Amino acid sequence: MASTHWKVRPYVLTGGRTRTRQHLLIHTLVSVPYYDAFFAAGLLPEARTLYENARETKSVAELSACSGMSLGVTRVVVDDLAATDRLVIHADAYSSPFDFRLLERLRDGLRQLA
Template sequence: MQLRYWKVRPYVLTAGRTRTRRPLLVHTLVSVPYYDAVFAAGLLPEARSLYEQARRTARSVAELSAVCGISLGVTRVVVDDLAATDRLLVHTDHDNVDFRLLERLRDGLRKLA
């Protein structure tokens, strides 16, 4: 007997949603504070992949998207769903943003354009 893996459409993974309840930027870090194997077994393969990758070390949303091969928009929604169950921790450290560095980066990119 041969098992077939059917890739789940993004619409199914996100239940048709395109927005998140919280701001999840590409550099937002997420991690799994307590790994639950039973919970992981009940997830769709794509969500399980995100959960497993965030378990290993804190990763950015963009990195999870790339490593798991899931679009950034879908990754944001699935990460938000996992965070809503308190299985995934979203690190919101906006106080340590160096705005001078961001402004220099912006100015440098404008010069290149």
């Protein structure tokens, strides 16, 4: 008999919230400073996937893609993890979404995908 993988509804992951305490842009970088396997084991599978993927510094958009969660849900879960001090939200290094350094980083990322 095939095993069934249940996916948690976004409402459960976010507690029905759509807003975050911090302003998280798609290019905002986040990371896990000290991975805690015991903490990870207590998370819902979707949140655990996000937490584990953030062991390497990634943008909110990258974490959304890696975890399979929508961008809005990813933002809320990232904000929740940051509130527990398990995840660090890095200061925005870009003064605007059209910052030349951001565009270069985007270009380099797209080249890696090609």
